[in-house]
Amino acid sequence: MGLFVSFEGIEGCGKTTQIHLAADSLVKRGIPCLRTEEPGGTTLGRKLRETLLNRGPFILYPETELLLFTAARAQHVREVILPALEEGKVVLCDRFADATLVYQGYARGLDIEVISFLDSFVTNSLKPNMTLLFDLPVEVGLNRARERIARLNLASREDRFEEEDLAFHKKIREGYLLLAHQEKDRFRVIDAAGSINDLQNTVRFHIDKLVNRE
Ligand SMILES: Nc1ncnc2c1ncn2[C@@H]1O[C@H](COP(=O)(O)OP(=O)(O)OP(=O)(O)O)[C@@H](O)[C@H]1O
Numbered sequence: 001m002g003l004f005v006s007f008e009g010i011e012g013c014g015k016t017t018q019i020h021l022a023a024d025s026l027v028k029r030g031i032p033c034l035r036t037e038e039p040g041g042t043t044l045g046r047k048l049r050e051t052l053l054n055r056g057p058f059i060l061y062p063e064t065e066l067l068l069f070t071a072a073r074a075q076h077v078r079e080v081i082l083p084a085l086e087e088g089k090v091v092l093c094d095r096f097a098d099a100t101l102v103y104q105g106y107a108r109g110l111d112i113e114v115i116s117f118l119d120s121f122v123t124n125s126l127k128p129n130m131t132l133l134f135d136l137p138v139e140v141g142l143n144r145a146r147e148r149i150a151r152l153n154l155a156s157r158e159d160r161f162e163e164e165d166l167a168f169h170k171k172i173r174e175g176y177l178l179l180a181h182q183e184k185d186r187f188r189v190i191d192a193a194g195s196i197n198d199l200q201n202t203v204r205f206h207i208d209k210l211v212n213r214e
């Protein structure tokens, strides 16, 4: 069985930047790995991602949002993540179930027990072996994310969540820190204010430790 590592944190904290570098480093060293993302990772997931992350001509109610995220996850776990783990790969996933708990639970206010139940149903109780949480003040993260978004065209900006107010993003940050506090063995909280290079060294340190079963 392989190892499952998720990357979590507020918008713009550097998850995607770091996951690419981490995957490159594993590949260079001949360690079989798979980089994937949520929502996405499958053909169906990418269709749902478009609906979930881009601003559409209709209101997406929190309950609908929750079911679409978890539907994408059900497909992703079975089609991509479990087969890769069975092949012994290190699976690096850009966001996973913790994101649903904090976005739809702590921030949107949906019932945490309903979300936990749904998540254990769709993941068949699969949990990451390790979760890297990139912690950053929301103002810094949002500035980084907005600079990235400004470079993209309107249809592919994936900015539906970035458009939420500061209070929403503060709840996301606090929600993640609460989860990390509740599951200290699984989470590694990384101060994401450092340089891309410094952060990558920290990420590599944690992944190598896990891979070497230290
Ligand atoms: N450590 C860093 N210092 C400064 N800028 C950074 C750092 N890491 C990433 N960036 C830049 O900030 C922007 C957001 O980074 P990235 O896309 O990796 O964040 P993310 O966590 O994946 O965001 P999102 O949740 O919106 O997908 C990018 O333009 C990236 O180049």
Ligand SMILES: [Mg+2]
Pocket: 015, 016, 017, 094
């Ligand atoms: Mg990203």
